[in-house]
Amino acid sequence: MRESLAVIWAIGRKDLLLETRNKDVIVAVSVFALLVLMIFTFAIDINQVNAKLTGPGILWASIAFAGVTGLNRAFALELEGNTLEALMLAPISRDLIYAGKMFGNFLFITAAQIIVIPIFAVLFNLAVLRWEMLVVSLLTTIGFSAIGTLFAAMTIRVRAREVMLPLLFLPVVTPLIMAAVESTSHVVNDSSWPEIYQWIQLAIAFDIAFIVISAFIFQQILED
Amino acid sequence: MTKVINLIVSPIALSAVLMGTTLWLIFVWVPTETNQGAVQRILYLHVPIAWGAMMGIIVVSAGSFLYLWKKNEIWDRLAVASAEVGVVFGGLALLTGMIWAKPVWAVWWTGEAKLTTTLILFFIYVAYLMFRAYFPPGTQRQRLAAMIAIIGAIDTPIIYFAANLWSQAHPPLITGPAADSESSLGTSLGVVLLASTVSFTLLFILLVKMRYEIRKSEDEIKHFKRNHQLDSAVLNNISQARGTS
Numbered sequence: 001m002r003e004s005l006a007v008i009w010a011i012g013r014k015d016l017l018l019e020t021r022n023k024d025v026i027v028a029v030s031v032f033a034l035l036v037l038m039i040f041t042f043a044i045d046i047n048q049v050n051a052k053l054t055g056p057g058i059l060w061a062s063i064a065f066a067g068v069t070g071l072n073r074a075f076a077l078e079l080e081g082n083t084l085e086a087l088m089l090a091p092i093s094r095d096l097i098y099a100g101k102m103f104g105n106f107l108f109i110t111a112a113q114i115i116v117i118p119i120f121a122v123l124f125n126l127a128v129l130r131w132e133m134l135v136v137s138l139l140t141t142i143g144f145s146a147i148g149t150l151f152a153a154m155t156i157r158v159r160a161r162e163v164m165l166p167l168l169f170l171p172v173v174t175p176l177i178m179a180a181v182e183s184t185s186h187v188v189n190d191s192s193w194p195e196i197y198q199w200i201q202l203a204i205a206f207d208i209a210f211i212v213i214s215a216f217i218f219q220q221i222l223e224d
Numbered sequence: 225m226t227k228v229i230n231l232i233v234s235p236i237a238l239s240a241v242l243m244g245t246t247l248w249l250i251f252v253w254v255p256t257e258t259n260q261g262a263v264q265r266i267l268y269l270h271v272p273i274a275w276g277a278m279m280g281i282i283v284v285s286a287g288s289f290l291y292l293w294k295k296n297e298i299w300d301r302l303a304v305a306s307a308e309v310g311v312v313f314g315g316l317a318l319l320t321g322m323i324w325a326k327p328v329w330a331v332w333w334t335g336e337a338k339l340t341t342t343l344i345l346f347f348i349y350v351a352y353l354m355f356r357a358y359f360p361p362g363t364q365r366q367r368l369a370a371m372i373a374i375i376g377a378i379d380t381p382i383i384y385f386a387a388n389l390w391s392q393a394h395p396p397l398i399t400g401p402a403a404d405s406e407s408s409l410g411t412s413l414g415v416v417l418l419a420s421t422v423s424f425t426l427l428f429i430l431l432v433k434m435r436y437e438i439r440k441s442e443d444e445i446k447h448f449k450r451n452h453q454l455d456s457a458v459l460n461n462i463s464q465a466r467g468t469s
Contacts, residue, residue, distance in 0.1 A: 150375075154368050159358045167354060168372065171347040172379050175386035182393060198389065206382055213378060217371050220292075 004099075007092050011100025016107060018077065029070040029112040034119060036062035041123055048125070055124040056184035060177050063116065064144070067109050068166045071148035074105050075156045084156075084222075094219035098149060102214075105145040105152075113137055126188045132196055133187050139203040140180040146207060147173055150214040153221050179203040239430050242423035249416045257413075266324045268416050272424035274317035274342070279428055280310015281345060284352075285377035288370035297443065300366045303373060304356060305435035307349055309428060314346045335394055340387035341380070348376040361446070 019025055040058040044050065078084040087097055117137065121128045151168045158164045183199040250268045257264035287303030290296070321339065322332045333339065352372050359365040 154371070155355075157360065157364075158355065159360075164351075164355060164358055167347075167351040171344050171351060172375060174344050175379070175382045178386045178390050182390065202382075202386055202389065209378060209382065210375075213375065217374075220367060220371070 004096055007096045008099045008103050011087075011097065012103035012107060015074075015101070015104030019108065024077075025070045025073050025108045026111045026115075028073075029066045029108065030115040032069055033062040033066035033112060033116045036065055037116070037120055037123060046124060051124045051126055052185070052188050055120070055126050056181045056188060058124075059117070059120050059128075059184060060140070060180045063109070063113060063140075064170065064173065064177055065166075066112065066116075067144050067148065068169055070108050070112070071105060071145075071152045071169070072162055072165050074101060074149060074152045076161075079156055088222055094222055095215040097222070098153075098215055098218035101153075102145045102149040102211075105149050106141055109141045109144055110137075113141065127190075128184065128188055130187055132193065133184065135200060136180055136183045136187065136196075136203070139200065139207055140176055143176040143203060143207045143210060144173060146210045146214055150210075150218060150221070153218065176203060176206045179206070235426070235430055235433075239423065239426045242419075242426060246416075246420045246423045249419055254412050254416045260328055263324060263327045266320050268420045270317060270320040270324060271417060272421040273313050273320060275421060276424050276428040277310050277314035277317050277342070277346075279425070280306050280313055281349070281377065281380070283432070284310060284349065284373045288373035291366060291370045292374075297366075300370065301436050301439045301443070302432070303370065304353075305432045305439055307352055307373070308435055309431045311346065311349050311353060313428065314342065314349070318342060318346065335387075335391050337384060337387040337391045340390070341384045344383050344387075345376065345380060348379065349373075352376065 037058060040046075040054075040062070044054055044058075046054070075084065078087065088094075090097075117128060117133070120126070148165075148169055151165055151172075155161045155164045155168065179199040179202045183196045183203070186196045186199070246268075250265055254265070254268070256262055283306035284303045287299045287306065291299035291303060318339075321342075325334070326332050352369060355372055356365060356369050359368065
C-alpha cells in the first residue's frame, strides 16, 4: 500500500515538476476557462436576478471545456518525449501508472479552479466560496480526471486527437456536470446540506464507478 | 425459377411485406385518436424505432464485452454493425419524438429524463463510431472501441438517474393541448404497435446482418491485399537476389 502510494506520488510529482518548469497546462486551462466565462458575461446580460440562475452552469461549462484542453496535454508530453515506453518499462503495475497520471491531472485542474472560481465569484457577484463548494469541486475534479486520464490515454494514437478527446469525454461526464451545476446552484442559493447532498451522492457514485472501471481497463489500453 | 422462389421467401421480402402492412395499418386501418389527432400516428413509428435504438445499444455492449472476453473478430463486427444501425435508429427516434412533441407538448424539446438520456447516449455512440474511423486499423482499435462501448453502457443508468433527478428539480414544460389526456383508442393501438414493433425489429436485424456481411468482406479484402503485398514483396526479393547473383 505504502509503496503504491509512493509510486503514485512519484508520477504525480514528475508531472508537477515538469509543469512548474514550463507552466503549460495550468496557465492554459485557467486562461481558457476565464475566456469562456468572459464570453458568457457578454452573451448573457448578467444581473442580480439571472446570475444565480445561469452562473453555476456557465462556471462548470467553462471548467469542463478548459479541462479537456489540459487533459489533451496529459499524455502528449509523454508521447513527444518518447517517455511513455519508459513508464511502461518501469517495474510497476499499469493501474499505478493510471493512478499517478490521474493524480497529476487532478492537481492541474484543481490549481486552475483555485484561480477561476474566485474570479467567477467576482464577475457574477455570487457567494460561492463556502465549504460545500470545496466538496463539490473536489468530487467533480476527481471524476473529470478519472475519465479524462482514461480517454486521454485511449486517444494518444488517434488522428485529430484534440477533437476526439472532447467528443468522448463530454457526453460521458454529463451526469457529473449536472451534479456539479445543481449542487453549485444550491450553494449560491444558500440551500441546506440535505438538498445539496442528493447531488453529492450522485457525484460520489460516478467517481467510484469510473475510478474502478478505469483502473481495471487501463492495463489493456497501453498494450500494443 | 429457384432464384425467384428464394427472393420471395427471403427475409428482405418478408421485411418489405411486413413494413408495407404496418404502414397500411398505421395510415389507413387504425382510427384517428380524438384528443391528439393525426399526429398521434407518429407513436406507431416512434416507439418501435426507439426500441430498435435500445436493441442497438444492448447488442453493441454485449458484442464488445464478448470481443474483449473471447477476442473473436465476429463479436467486434457485430458490435460495430449494430452501433451504426443503432445510431441511425436513435437519431430517427429523437427526430420523430420532436415532431410529435411540438403539437402535443407545445415544445420541440424539453429536459425530460428519457429525452436527455437518449440524446447523451446518441452522442456517446456517435463518438464510438468516430473513434473507430479515426484510429489506425488493427486489434488495438477494436479493443479500445469495445472499452468505449462498455463505458457507455455503464454510464447509461447514471445518466438516466441524473437526468431524472434533474427533471424533478426543473419540471419539464408540458403544457400542450393534449398533454395529459387519455387515449381514445382501445386495443387497436396495441395491435398496430405490436405489428410495427415486429416489422422494425426485423428491419433492424436485417440491416445489422447486411452491415455485418459488408464488414466481413472488407476485412477479407484487407487480408487478401496484405497477403498479396507480402507475396509480391517476397517475389521482388527473390528476383532481386537472382539479378545480383
